[in-house]
Structures are given as structure tokens and as C-alpha cells.
Amino acid sequence: MWEYAFIPYPPAGAGYWTPVTSTLNWCEEDYYASIYFAEIVNSITNFLFLLLGVKGVISCRKNGHDSIFQIAFLGYLVVGFGSFLFHSTLKYPMQLVDELSMIYTTCLMVYATFSYSKSVRYRTILALSLLGLAIFITLYYHYIQNPVFHQNAYAVLTIVVVVRSMYVMETTLRPSWRKKGREPQSQQRQTYEDARDLKILNTMWVMVVYGLAAFLGGFAIWNLDNHFCSRLRGWRREVGLPWGILLEGHGWWHLMTGIGAYLYIVWGIWLRHCLRGRQEEYRLAWSHFYSIPDVVRVSDSDKPVNGSAKLGASHQNGSAMKIH
Template identity: 45%
Template sequence: MHPMQLVDELSMIYTACLMCYATFSFSQSRTVRRVLGTSLLSLAVFITLYYHYLQDPVFHQNAFAIITAVVLFRSIVWRRKIGLPWGILLEGHGWWHLMTGFGSYFYLVWGIWLRHCLNERQDEYILSWPSYFSIPEVIPIKIVEGKTTNGVINGHTNGHTNGHLDREDRKSV
């Protein structure tokens, strides 16, 4: 087993143990929190040493699945106590995934557009982002009998193309 793979996989165990602590220590006495913390630390050390000894990915997968399932089941009961809509609105990790997905999409679109600009092909594409409440996209401009497939007629889109007023005013990157 490669050391970096071990580091990658064991960090999942440590994160799951931290989530387990955060989930079960809420509203508990100091004594319970200490016992829980010591127990989870001991569990993480045991999993680390045993996984290093076994070098069997199935052991890691099962250990991670069990810890995650325990946290998930406890979180479901905890969310029920809060009720709707707070149970959904306070689901921070879920919102993190959604926002990371949107951020990644925006980053990829920007990267595609930048690549076309750096290759001096920005006149062949349009960066379309109609409003802040829509998602941007890079659309190829294909001219067919004076019209393009994206509705641009003779290179004009109501005076705005790729964020600039006219083609003549644009400067290459």
C-alpha cells in the first residue's frame, strides 16, 4: 500500500470520527464528552494501526461505512427534533456540496472561455450569461446564411457580444 493512499483513506476515518464526536457530544456533560472523545480517538488509532497492518481496503471501507452510518442515523433523529424547514436549511454539509458544485461549474466555464481567448478564438464563441440568476455557458457561433445557431445575426447581439459593445471595440487578450 502506498503511503499517500494510506493518508488519503485514513483522513476519511478521522473526519468521520470528528463528525461522530460533534453529533454525539451536543448537549452532553463534560464527562460524557471526554469519554466520547477518548473512545473515538482510541477507535481512530486502532483503525489506523490495524489498517496499516492488514493493508486491506475492505477493512477501511467497512470501518468508514459503519462510522458514517452511525452519524447518519443520529443526524436523522436530530433533524426530526428540529423540524422543517430548519432541518433542511441547517444541513450545512449538503449546502456545501451544492455550492461547491455551482462554483466548480462557474470555474470550468470561465476556464473554457479563457482557453478560447488565449487561443485567439474568442470571435468563434460567445460567453452567454443573461442574468445573475442563470448559469453561464460558452456557445459556439456557427454562421449559416447570415444567421447563427444561437440567434446572433451578422455578428450582432443587440449591441453586446461577449460583454463588449461592438466587435470593433474589442481587443484581443
């Protein structure tokens, strides 16, 4: 069977976009499959960003999600397209499009996370501060051209926004952590809301852990790709095509971070609706781990009446996920 599925790797060489001007070059050999793609696997794995980005934009428009999340999905699209151009050409300008769009999109999520229910003055100062930060990162990175600076800046921004979102999620949905001053509820309604929100919270934590596992797993594979590049290249040539594609670690990084980033934006959308007390109007449609989640509007016929319906229905607990 292996004999019939073995295609020897063509030799790497020069291509249409030669010479390489980027400050980074990955473990995938250059121009071995096509003269038009410097790194073909690292290029085509970015199609996941394009597909999920389009899905996210359509969902935002269809379900009435806040415009900041539609902009975030457009940024997610730009990240994927920029990465596609970068890995296709290995040109420095395309590298900047790829890497800086990651910073800008994360800054948008920082704004979405910290601006909710704040005054106009606060939101204006936050927006200007993030704009100034993005400009500083852009200019300084272009000056030093050190990828480690970009990676650290992206990591810090991501950690800040994820930790903040976790805090907001807990204080919004966990009954024992909710802020005081809420209007008194009937015992039946209070019991219903507590059970509903705890179920939403549990599913959100599943989403958070899943997203973090995707990010960290992709990062680990990428680092293995960097440290054992010469050995991996040898293995690829031993197993040939198409099996050698499975040993392209940076391609796995694209797929796993694409999933993780998409999950984070969807989580942000769902959390925003919960902050507004709209748990009855929206639910998470996520049937299995291997399916693509989406926050969708609940039809009037599916909404519970007076909060007294049973909690087993997916539209009431905010999730249609089945954990197997």
C-alpha cells in the first residue's frame, strides 16, 4: 500500500517570488511543489481562516451580534489572507501584513472586552490608547525586525484579554460571584436562572479549555518543527508525499490557532449577550467537539415561558453541545 501512495519529494529550489526577503523562513522546504508557492502547505492551511472568517461575518450579520465582533472576524480574515500571502511569497511586506494583522485583531478584542458598559470618555481613551499601542508596535517592530518582539507582544495582549474575559465570565454567570444590587427575583425564577447560568458557564469553560488546548498544542508542535527541522525534513523525504505533509509542524500551528482564535471570538460574542441578560434570546449551537460552534438567535417559539420550563432543552441552557 505504501508503495502505491509514495511520491518522492521534488528538489527544493528557486521560484517565482525569489529571492526571500522575510526575516523568517520555516521548516517547510521552499518551492518543492510549485514555483508559485514558496511554502505550499503553510499557504493552503490558511484557508481555514478564510472559511471560518466568512462564516463568522455571516453569523454576525444574520444573528445581530455587535459590530465589533464583525470587525474582529474581518481582522481574522485579514490574518489568514496575510499569512497566505506571506508563506506563498516569503516577502517582508507580506510578513508585516501577516504578523501585524494579528496584533490589530487582538487589539480589537481587547477593546471589545474592556469597553462594555463604560462611558463614552472611557471608551474613547481606551480606543486611542490601543491605537497608540498598535502604532508603537508597528513602528518598533519594523525598526528592530525581531520576530521575538512581535511574538511576545501578541502573547501579552492575548493573555490580558483571555484572563479578563475569564474574570467577566465568572462574575457574570456564577451565582455566588454575581455583583449585588440585582432586582429581587421570585424563588422559582432565581432557581431557574442560577441553574441556567451554571450550565452556560460550564459549557463556556469547555470552550475556553478547548481553545487554549488548541493554541498551546499548536505552539508546541511549531516549536518541535523549529528544533528538529533537519530531522523532520529527512523523515518527510523518507515517507514521501502525501504522508510527509503530516510532518509540516507550522501548518498544524495554522490549523490549531485558527480553531482557537475562532473559538475565542465566538466565546466573546456569547459572553456579551450574557452580560446583557439575553441568555433566553441566544444559544450556542455546538453539537460535537469536531463541529464548528456558532451563537444563534433563538426563535420565539423556542423561548421558555416565564422561566418555568425544564432545563434539559438546549435552548434554555444556552448550548446544544453533546459531550461524548
